[in-house]
Amino acid sequence: MYEIRQNFRGHAMNNLITICSKADVDTWMHCAPLILERIESDRYILIVPDREIPIFKFCTPERFEIIPESRLSSAFHQKLKNSIPSSNSNRFGWYLQQFLKISALIDCSDDEISLIWDADTLPLRSLVFESKERDLLFFRGREEHKPYFDCIKSLLGLEKIVSSSFVAQCFPIRGRWIKDFVAEVEERFGKAWYDALIDVIDFSESSGFSEYETLGTYISHRYPDQFRFVDKPWCRRGYKAIGDISNIDSVIAKLILYRYDYISFEKWDKENQATRMNIPPSAFGINKFLTSLKWGRKNRKRRPQVRGVDEFLRWFFSKDGNKHIVQVGANDGLQSDPLRPYLVSPGEYTATLIEPIPYYVDRLKQLYSNRDDIRIEKCAVGDKIGEMTLYYIPPEIADQMNGEGPENNWAHGQGSFDRSIIDYWIRRNSFRGEEYRRKIDFFISKITSETVPVRCVSDFQVSSGEMLLCVDAQGFEMSVLRGVDWSSPPSFIMFEDDREGDGGVADFLRSKDYSYVCGHHDKVYVWLG
Structure with a gap:
């Protein structure tokens, strides 16, 4: 599931109110646990039809208070039902749930903040609905349905004055605001709010009223300086x-x-x-x-x-829009390189391939000699600019290290700031036959070193398009990641995990709002921020 940080950057709701029926129970069973996990509230209230309470007690987390509809709807249930023509009788439940939401909000205290949350909506990350300045935060909807605003004009005498729709699956509101709304409606019509609503709604319309647009229009007129829209995307379909x-x-x-x-x-x-x-x-x-x-x-x-990493890369490179790839530890561009099939031909991307060993830098330059969209950088990558000693197996020795197979030229991929890692892999490949085992000490003795310049990933990040950061740093992945400019995180990070333990990389990425996507040897994470 989507991994998230558990540090809420705003204030908790006092009440989260949602309405459901058994027709949506499968969806509710997926949504309910994540609502608890990702939207902080003092109370979680679920309103359901009276006869369906046993169903929801069975499938709903205990933190939800389950309330029967009749507790809130007795004053208007039958009149509302009688007001809807037979041609739209199947819309009774749709209209009823909106009246139930308003009724539930009225029960909340003046100083409380309540959140209406649609039961068929699943939060993908932690959400807040109040800013540090105490403004309420609304997501933008795209709906533009004239009958809603005809109804609002009849009910309140108010016009739409904001460009966005308030129909966005969720709606925060202060207790004082809903009380003021009800008082204004009842004073205007001289009757209960629900009777006034029933009088002005055109029930010949299948969708003749929206509680979100009505309350949102009211708030935008009466409390224009106490709320704002947030430009964060959500998926309706x-x-x-x-x-x-x-x-x-x-x-x-x-x-x-x-x-x-x-x-x-x-x-x-x-x-x-x-x-x-x-x-x-x-x-x-x-x-x-x-x-x-x-x-x-x-x-x-x-x-x-x-099918894992290959499927992810195929998807990434087929995406529309500008993309930039930064590959740390590119080697020769061929040896066990998962990016090679996708870099063969130009596309909607640019790439920076980083390699510190001169022999492999020359191979990369030769491989991509006719490509202006691929840049080759001769350096290592770490958490600060400077110089470090790099250990690696000389190419002429690596050529001798396939042993009895497989013939994969594995030794050409070995380079690290830690000499013991090279030593480890030479010994780990002892399965390559008797002749190889006899020469292990010789191979180890030939490990060479070179002082190389070190730069940071931030030097190669771009400000536009999506970025894929690929890291093969032989145990120094954390050093590479600490050099990222985290004010503009890469959209995706893929790193090699070949020693049965990632050295804390996964925990670090989770702390940066990344979620695991796929892969075992090469692991892919996506940024959710």
Whole structure:
């Protein structure tokens, strides 16, 4: 799942309120634990139909208080139902849940902050809804539905004055604001707020009222200096994006959703698909990575079978837009180089290949002699600029070290600031036959050293496009990572982990808001910040 930092940079909500029914229980079972984990609140309140309480007690984390609808809806339930024409009777539940949200908010104290959160929406990272300046923070929606604003005009006499929509699956509000809203409506109409709403909503419209747009318009007029929109992306069409919420843990989902703060799985989106994951993903139009995968035929939900780093690289290089690759420890550009198949031809990318050993630098320059989009840098990479002693096996000795096989020229890939690492790998390859074992001491004696210049990754980072940082530093990965400019983190980091322990790299990357994507020997992480 998406790994996140547990340090909240804002203030906790007092109440998180959500509404669900058994039609969405599968989605709810995925969302509920992550709501608790990623949205900090004093109380978590779930409102469900009375007869469905046993279902939700079984599948809902204990921290949620489960409240029956009747506790909130007795004053308006039947009148609302009677007001909806038979042609739109299937929309009763949709209208009812909006009235329930307002009713639940009214029960909150004046000084509390409550968050309405749609039950079909899954947070992908930790979220906050109040700034340090105590402004409430709203995500932007793109909806523009005229009947909503016709209703608002009739109810409040107010026009839309903000460019964005408030329909964004979640809505923070202060207790004082909802009380002021209700008081203004009731004074204006001389009746209870719900009666006033029922009078002004055009129920011949399948979607004639939005509690988010109504309350948002009210707040934008009455408290314009106490809220602001945040420009953070979220994904509304979850079924189109990844097929089904059950795919949320997959490599595919992480790659598609890594920029989003949350994702919604609404029924209308599900119904728009031909069937529930029974058509190829290319029909959903998601992206080239999905269409390149093999889909299991035995699994009714057709979960994709991911093939690891090669599949990730194919996806990365097929993405639209500018990309920049920084490869630390490029060697000769051929030897066990996972990037080579993708650097053969120019594309929508530039690359900086970094190698400190002169012999391999010359090989790289020869390999890419006709490429202006690939830059070769002769240096090592660390956490500070300077010089260091690099140990490596001379190429003419490395040529002798395949032994009885495999013929993979492995020794050409050995170079480290720590001589013992070279020693380790020479001994580790003793499986290469008797002749090789007899020459181990000779090979070790031939380890040579050279003083090389050291620069930082920050020297090679770019300000535009997505960046992939590839690191093969023979035990010095942490030193390389400490030289990154973390004010502009690489979108993806791939590092070689070949000694059965990454030296703290995974923990370090998690602390920087990265999440593991795939790979065993070469591991890929994506930045979620």
